[in-house]
Amino acid sequence: MPKKDKMQPLQLYRYLPRSNCKKCGVPSCLAFAFGLISREKKPEDCPDMLKDEYRPSLDLLKEYFGEGAQVEKTGLLIDKDKCTGCGDCVIACQKCQGTIMFGTGTILPRDVPDVYKIVDGIVDVKHWESCKRCADRPEMCRVCEERCPTGALELVK
C-alpha cells in the first residue's frame, strides 16, 4: 500500500527532457531523477523544465515534491500528514538496529538508544547516529519504511 503512491526514478525520468544536457550539474536526466527523489535537486534546477513545453511536467513535479521537505541525516523523509503515530517503525527499528545477529542465529542487543520516538502523535528521529545507515560501514536497512502502514516514511537516499 505505501509504496504504490511513491514515484520511482524511471517514472520521474519520463517527465524530464531526457536530453542529458548536464546543465543541472549532474551527468544525466536519470541522475537528476535520483537527485529529485533524494531532495538534493528541485524540479526548477533543470533549465529546460522552465520552458513552456515542459510547464505541465514542472507543475506536476512541483506538486509531487512540495516545498521545504526536510530529509533526516539517515536519508529519511517523514510525511507528517500521513503519520498516525502507531509506533510500528519505533519497535520494528528497535528489533532491527537495536540487535545484532551472529551466524549461529543468536540475537543480542546492541545497547544503543532508539532511533525514533513518537512525539505529539507523530514520529520523530531522536538518535540518528543509532541508525545502521549511519554506521562506519553503513547497512542500507529499510525496515522502518517497509513496516510503515501509511507510507509516511520514505528513505530517499
Next chain:
Amino acid sequence: MASTATTVCTACSCLCDDIGLQLEDDIIRRVENACRKGSSSLYGARFEQRRSRHLVEGREVGADEAIDRAAAELSRARRPLIFGLDNSSLEAQGAGIELARRLRCVIDDTSSFCQGNLVGQILSGALPSCTLPEVKTSDLILYWGANPHHSHPRHLSKFTIYAHPDYTELGAVRRVTLAAVEVRESETSSVCHRVFRILPRADRDLISAIGKGMAGQETSADGKRVVDLFRKAKFTVIFAGLGLTYSLDNDYLPFIEMVKQLSSWGRVAVIPMVGHYNMRGFNQSLHKAAGHVNKVSFADGVSSGDQFSFLEQVRNRSFDCLMVIGSDPFASLPKSVSSALEGIPRIVIDPYQSATSEGSTVVIGSAVTGVEAAGTAVRMDGAEVKLLPPLAPSRPGDEEILRRVMEKVSR
C-alpha cells in the same frame, strides 16, 4: 512551573499506560509515545472552545442549577432512558446503573449496536479469551474484520506482533505469524504475513469453509489456507473487529462452533476490538449488576431484550426523557431516526460539545475522565487499568454529577 508526568491514554480501549507528558502550569506542552488519536485527546482537554458549558435550554447556568433541572426532568418522566457511559470510569458506570435501577428505567450503551454481544459471549464463557500480555506467548495473531491502524493505532506495536518477543527483523525463520481476514486492502493487511481477502458479508461462508476443511471435506482455496495456518499454530489469538460482528449480524453461533473445533488443535483465544475505552467496563459492570451486558430494563425487576436497545427505543419513541452520558448518538443516527426524538427532554453529560448536546434541554459539562478525573477503566481484554489524570479538573466528574443527580431524584 514545568513538570513531567506519566498517564494512561483514554482515546481507545488499548489504554496505553506509557504516555509521557511535559506540563507547564497545568497545560500539556509535549506528549510522548501516544499516537495521533491519543495526543489529540490529551491536548483537546484544554481546548475551551470545544468544551461543554452547563446549559439549561441554551442558557448558561451554574452546575447546581443544571443538576437540579436534570433531576427534575428525570423525576417528572415516567419512562426515562439512560444511554452512554462508555467513556466514563467504572465508578461512574456503577453510579449510572444505580440511577437506572432507582428510576426503574432502561439503560443501554453503544455496545448494543457494536461489540456488546461478543463481549457477552466471552463473559458467559462461550468464547475463550486471554489478556493482551498473554498474546506475547501466541504463535498466530489473526485480525478478523479489523483495521487497528485506524481504530487502535498502537495495537500492533504495543500488544501484538511487534511487541512479541519471538518477532524479529533478522533471520529467515518466522516464529509468529500475523494474518488478517479483510474485505479490502487496509493499512493492517499491508503489513500482514498472510491476508485472506473475502467479499463483504462473506465471513459466514469462510467460517463454514474452515469447518469443512477441518472435517477433512472438500473446501474452498481460502478455507484450506486458513485451516493450514490454524493447524500449525499452538496458540491462536483472534482479534474480532466490527467487520466480523456486522457480517454475522450478531449471530455468533457459527463462529463459536469454529472456535470450539479449533480448540481441539491448540489454544484459541478471542479478544474483541472494542472501540470506546471503557465499553467493556460497562458491559462487565452491567453483567455483574443485572446479568446482561446491555439493553437492560429495570422497570419490572431486571429484563433484557432487543426491544430495550437504544435504536428500538428511539424508533418506537418508547421513552419520555433521554439522558446521554459521554456519547454522541446523534452524530451516527440517521436523520429520520434522530428526528423522532424532537420534543423529548434531553439531558447530556459530556465534556465536549457534540451533535447530541446541541439543542438539549440540559447540558452538564463534565471533566474528561483520564485527563482531569480519576477512576478505573477496563481494557479490551478485560484487565482493569487505573487512570492517572495529569490535569486538575475544571468541571465535576461524571460520577460526582450522577451521584448528585441521584440524591435529588424524587423516587
